[in-house]
Amino acid sequence: xxxxxxxGIGPKTLGLLNKLxxxxxxxxxxxxxxxxxxxxxxxxxxxxVTIDGVIESIPQVSFFNKKMNRLMFNFNTGSxxxxxxxxxxxxxxxxxxxxxxxxxxxxxxxEKNTLVAxxxxxxxxxxxxxxxxxxxxxxxxxxxxxxxxxLNALQTNFSYNEYMPEYLKxxxxxxxxxxxxxNIQNPNHATNLKSAINYLKxxxxxxxxxKMNILKLNxxxxxxxxxxxxxxQVEEAIKSLPFTLTSDQLNSIKEIYDDLNSHxxxxxxxxxxxxSGKTIIAFLAILINHFSGYQSALMVPTEILAHQxxxxxxxxxxxxxxxxxxxxxxxxxxxxxxxxxxxxxxxIDVVIGTHALITEDVEYKNLGLVITDEQHRFGVNQRSNLxxxxxxxxxxxxxxxxxxxxxxxxxxxDMDISNIKTMPRGRKEVITYLKKESEIKEVLTLxxxxxxxxxxxxxxxxxxxxxxKIDLTNVNKLEEQMNKAFGKLYNIGVLHGKMxxxxxxxxMNKFKNNxxxxxxxxxxxxxxxxxPNATTMVIFDAFRFGLSQLHQLRGRVGRNNLQSYxxxxxxxxxxxxxxxxxxxxxxxxxEEDFKLRGSGDLFGIRQSGDMTFxxxxxxxxxxxxxxxxxxxxxxxxNKQYLENKYLTELVNRICNLD
Ligand code: ADP
Ligand code: MG
Numbered sequence: 001x002x003x004x005x006x007x008g009i010g011p012k013t014l015g016l017l018n019k020l021x022x023x024x025x026x027x028x029x030x031x032x033x034x035x036x037x038x039x040x041x042x043x044x045x046x047x048x049v050t051i052d053g054v055i056e057s058i059p060q061v062s063f064f065n066k067k068m069n070r071l072m073f074n075f076n077t078g079s080x081x082x083x084x085x086x087x088x089x090x091x092x093x094x095x096x097x098x099x100x101x102x103x104x105x106x107x108x109x110x111e112k113n114t115l116v117a118x119x120x121x122x123x124x125x126x127x128x129x130x131x132x133x134x135x136x137x138x139x140x141x142x143x144x145x146x147x148x149x150x151l152n153a154l155q156t157n158f159s160y161n162e163y164m165p166e167y168l169k170x171x172x173x174x175x176x177x178x179x180x181x182x183n184i185q186n187p188n189h190a191t192n193l194k195s196a197i198n199y200l201k202x203x204x205x206x207x208x209x210x211k212m213n214i215l216k217l218n219x220x221x222x223x224x225x226x227x228x229x230x231x232x233q234v235e236e237a238i239k240s241l242p243f244t245l246t247s248d249q250l251n252s253i254k255e256i257y258d259d260l261n262s263h264x265x266x267x268x269x270x271x272x273x274x275x276s277g278k279t280i281i282a283f284l285a286i287l288i289n290h291f292s293g294y295q296s297a298l299m300v301p302t303e304i305l306a307h308q309x310x311x312x313x314x315x316x317x318x319x320x321x322x323x324x325x326x327x328x329x330x331x332x333x334x335x336x337x338x339x340x341x342x343x344x345x346x347x348i349d350v351v352i353g354t355h356a357l358i359t360e361d362v363e364y365k366n367l368g369l370v371i372t373d374e375q376h377r378f379g380v381n382q383r384s385n386l387x388x389x390x391x392x393x394x395x396x397x398x399x400x401x402x403x404x405x406x407x408x409x410x411x412x413x414d415m416d417i418s419n420i421k422t423m424p425r426g427r428k429e430v431i432t433y434l435k436k437e438s439e440i441k442e443v444l445t446l447x448x449x450x451x452x453x454x455x456x457x458x459x460x461x462x463x464x465x466x467x468x469k470i471d472l473t474n475v476n477k478l479e480e481q482m483n484k485a486f487g488k489l490y491n492i493g494v495l496h497g498k499m500x501x502x503x504x505x506x507x508m509n510k511f512k513n514n515x516x517x518x519x520x521x522x523x524x525x526x527x528x529x530x531x532p533n534a535t536t537m538v539i540f541d542a543f544r545f546g547l548s549q550l551h552q553l554r555g556r557v558g559r560n561n562l563q564s565y566x567x568x569x570x571x572x573x574x575x576x577x578x579x580x581x582x583x584x585x586x587x588x589x590x591e592e593d594f595k596l597r598g599s600g601d602l603f604g605i606r607q608s609g610d611m612t613f614x615x616x617x618x619x620x621x622x623x624x625x626x627x628x629x630x631x632x633x634x635x636x637x638n639k640q641y642l643e644n645k646y647l648t649e650l651v652n653r654i655c656n657l658d
Pocket of ligand 2 (some may be wrong): 528
């Protein structure tokens with residue numbers, strides 16, 4: 001059965017539901033409320049009164065002007081007689097007949113003995129509290145309508161994936177998933193609601209940890225390739241670099257070297273704040289791998305970043321005679337075929353690219369090292385797919401978004417971790433300002449000062465063009481504004497996700513070469529981009545972003561020894577944004593983000609999909625996460641997952657445990 005066969009869902013509603021990522025009946029019934037209004041009888045003297053009773057007079061109508069009308073009638077609650085008034089609900093008049101039992105929600109004015117109603121429901125209140133689900137929704141569908149569609153969908157024989165083996169359901173006395181869904185959408189009792197949420201949360205966490213544990217078991221004691229590289233060769237390469245490595249960088253590369261040279265298969269996370277210099281470590285790892293004759297693959301989340309890494313790798317190591325190629329979703333099919341061929345026969349030593357690297361068509365001759373940059377942007381499946389391209393390949397993950405240590409240990413429990421804690425020498429802390437939109441002149445002045453010094457500026461706009469949220473500043477409007485202010489003196493470029501590859505490349509290259517001085521961009525430049533001469537980052541509508549995401553954006557400046565600036569423009573959420581003014585420590589910022597937002601979005605940055613939970617909150621449900629971790633581990637090693645077809649499919653998809 002299709003979504004549009006559900007009662008009440010026409011083509012227009014369907015479009016709106018799609019906006020909420022609801023495309024199937026299963027999506028619909030698993031679109032959970034984020035809150036419940038509890039409807040229960042209250043006293044009259046409470047802030048918000050909810051009370052039932054009988055109408056005792058025909059409602060009187062008054063009109064004040066074209067826009068205002070009022071209904072008023074006598075109301076008997078059984079304990080008192082009072083008046084009820086409600087504004088602008090004239091359409092209710094014919095239903096509000098004397099002797100009708102209704103529930104009134106509103107505020108009681110004792111002096112006037114009047115209940116000013118904000119809402120009227122027909123029928124009496126139940127004796128036990130009723131829970132009314134409230135959903136996040138879009139313009140055009142009210143939360144109540146959404147609930148109606150969901151209730152209609154619950155009447156069908158809806159399907160769902162259930163990632164929970166029977167023995168665990170018994171162990172915890174869980175509700176059935178079907179009942180859990182019914183109860184969370186249409187709660188009839190507090191206890192049942194609690195059990196429903198409990199099960200559904202647990203299932204989310206279990207599924208997540210189950211996937212993690214598959215990876216972990218897959219790695220454990222895995223023997224990998226053995227190499228015999230002399231560290232002197234690495235030292236030579238380090239000496240030829242245009243800068244001196246920091247001691248943390250040196251330690252990291254030594255740890256990686258040891259892993260690569262040992263028999264054990266490397267499974268390491270390289271953590272370091274934005275700008276700490278992780279890329280060079282990846283390059284050196286690639287070099288070590290190359291010295292021992294193996295191919296390397298470096299996977300990055302965006303095309304722009306792929307090009308950047310490709311160009312800097314070539315620049316740094318052109319005297320090593322290494323053949324490097326770039327492969328992204330936008331590589332032409334002719335070029336792709338050629339690259340596939342040369343990867344398979346070993347003519348290519350290093351391939352840098354996006355998730356195009358993991359499509360089925362790509363085969364390697366002898367893949368020895370797999371690196372993912374900005375690993376938090378990739379899903380578990382994508383990660384393991386790339387790894388499976390080289391059955392013994394060593395794996396290095398790099399990430400700038402640190403997460404609080406306890407959580408990291410749970411989530412990355414299977415990995416070794418190298419840390420780059422200090423920045424390269426001579427870096428100055430980025431000076432950060434928070435400005436209101438009305439203070440734009442000051443922002444322009446700062447930009448002007450920096451531009452005059454021959455430095456460059458990023459300007460971030462959150463949206464590409466006017467959409468539903470028209471109050472948000474958009475790229476096009478910004479371009480106009482910037483042109484007015486600077487167009488005569490400086491070149492302005494625009495970058496956004498809807499541009500094609502060559503357009504993006506052109507703009508990015510121009511910015512790198514300082515042919516463009518002001519780059520107006522969406523968050524496509526959020527991760528990884530490195531243009532050291534850019535010293536100013538201006539972010540419009542900063543309140544729209546998570547703290548860690550803003551920290552990442554700020555990390556685009558302050559990448560050499562020039563004093564850099566970041567201006568957050570926002571009329572809202574001053575307190576939250578102030579955290580960024582107080583510290584430039586990514587760890588602290590992520591802790592704050594975590595405190596404020598719980599998880600939902602653990603890294604404060606858009607996730608790959610498998611890290612965003614609908615119900616669970618890593619902070620509040622940490623105990624449950626630990627349980628799910630242990631349970632899923634046992635389930636895997638005892639092969640109890642075999643009784644559940646969804647879990648079995650998952651194991652087969654991610655890897656073969658045998
Ligand atoms: P991230 O860790 O955010 O990926 P990058 O690897 O892009 O950071 O490095 C940021 C900038 O710092 C780059 O321009 C890089 O060339 C430079 N860099 C890296 N290591 C050092 C160092 N030890 N000394 C000086 N500059 C460095
Ligand atoms: Mg980087």
